[in-house]
Amino acid sequence: MSWKEDVNTVLERDPAAKSYNEALFFSPGLHAIILYRLSHSAYRKGNLTMARAVNYFSRFLTGADIHPGATIGKGFFIDHATGVVIGETSVIGENVSIFQGVTLGGVSAEKGKKRHPTIGNNVTIGAHAVVLGDIKVGDNVKIGAGSVVVKDVPSNSTVVGVPGKIVKRETPTLKIDLRHDQLPDPLVDAFVDLNHHLVELERRLVEVEEKLRKEK
Numbered sequence: 001m002s003w004k005e006d007v008n009t010v011l012e013r014d015p016a017a018k019s020y021n022e023a024l025f026f027s028p029g030l031h032a033i034i035l036y037r038l039s040h041s042a043y044r045k046g047n048l049t050m051a052r053a054v055n056y057f058s059r060f061l062t063g064a065d066i067h068p069g070a071t072i073g074k075g076f077f078i079d080h081a082t083g084v085v086i087g088e089t090s091v092i093g094e095n096v097s098i099f100q101g102v103t104l105g106g107v108s109a110e111k112g113k114k115r116h117p118t119i120g121n122n123v124t125i126g127a128h129a130v131v132l133g134d135i136k137v138g139d140n141v142k143i144g145a146g147s148v149v150v151k152d153v154p155s156n157s158t159v160v161g162v163p164g165k166i167v168k169r170e171t172p173t174l175k176i177d178l179r180h181d182q183l184p185d186p187l188v189d190a191f192v193d194l195n196h197h198l199v200e201l202e203r204r205l206v207e208v209e210e211k212l213r214k215e216k
C-alpha cells in the first residue's frame with residue numbers, strides 16, 4: 001500500500017477534503033497512517049527503537065498513538081486522529097474507517113499474548129468508541145460513537161451503547177449479477193432464500209442468548 005493510495009482513501013471518504021493537496025498536507029489521520037507504516041516496517045525488521053521513535057513523533061504530530069506492532073490492512077482511514085489509540089496486537093482488515101478518540105485496547109497485561117481486538121473488513125468505528133480485549137469484530141460492522149464493545153460482533157451488524165448491543169443485523173447480498181442472461185437462476189434463488197433463513201436464525205439466537213444472560 002503506497003502513501004498515494006492512502007491519500008486517495010482520504011479523498012474518497014472525507015467529505016471535507018476538497019483537493020489532493022488539502023488531503024495530503026492537512027489530514028492528521030493520513031499522517032498517522034503513513035508514519036505507522038514506517039514504524040511498522042522498522043518493527044518487522046526488529047528495529048524496535050526506531051519503530052518506537054517514529055511512533056512517538058507521530059503521536060506528538062497527530063495525536064494518534066498507533067503501536068508499531070499493530071497489523072493494518074489497505075484502505076484504512078482515520079478522521080481527525082486526535083486521541084486514537086491502537087494497541088500492539090490489534091489486527092485491522094481492509095477499508096476500515098475510524099474517527100477521533102477510538103481505542104482498540106487490551107484488558108490484560110500479559111506479555112506475548114494477543115490482547116487487542118481483530119477488526120474485519122469494511123468496518124466503521126464511530127468517534128470515541130472503545131473496543132476492548134482479544135475479541136473479533138466481523139465484516140461490514142458499524143460501531144456507534146461512544147460505544148464500549150467487549151464481546152465478539154457478528155458480520156453485517158450495528159452495535160451501539162455501553163456495553164455495546166446489536167441493534168441491527170443486515171442480510172448480506174449475494175453479489176451475483178442475474179441480468180447477464182436475463183434468466184432467473186433457481187439455484188441462486190434457493191441460496192438467497194437459505195441465506196435469509198440463516199440470518200434470521202442467527203438474529204433469533206442472539207436474542208435468546210441476550211434473554212438467557214439477563215435471566216441469570
Ligand SMILES: CC(C)(COP(=O)(O)OP(=O)(O)OC[C@H]1O[C@@H](n2cnc3c(N)ncnc32)[C@H](O)[C@@H]1OP(=O)(O)O)[C@@H](O)C(=O)NCCC(=O)NCCS
Nearest residue numbers: 099125126127142143144145146147158159160161167168
Ligand atoms: C451507529 C451509527 C453508525 C448509525 O448506524 P445506522 O445503521 O444508520 O443506525 P441508525 O441511525 O438507524 O440507529 C439505530 C439505532 O441505534 C441508535 N444509535 C445510533 N447511534 C448511536 C450511538 N452512537 N449511541 C447510542 N445509540 C445509537 C439509534 O437511535 C437507533 O435507535 P432506535 O432503533 O431505538 O431508534 C451512527 O449512529 C454512529 O454512531 N456513527 C458514528 C459517526 C461518528 O462518529 N461521527 C463522527 C464525525 S466527526
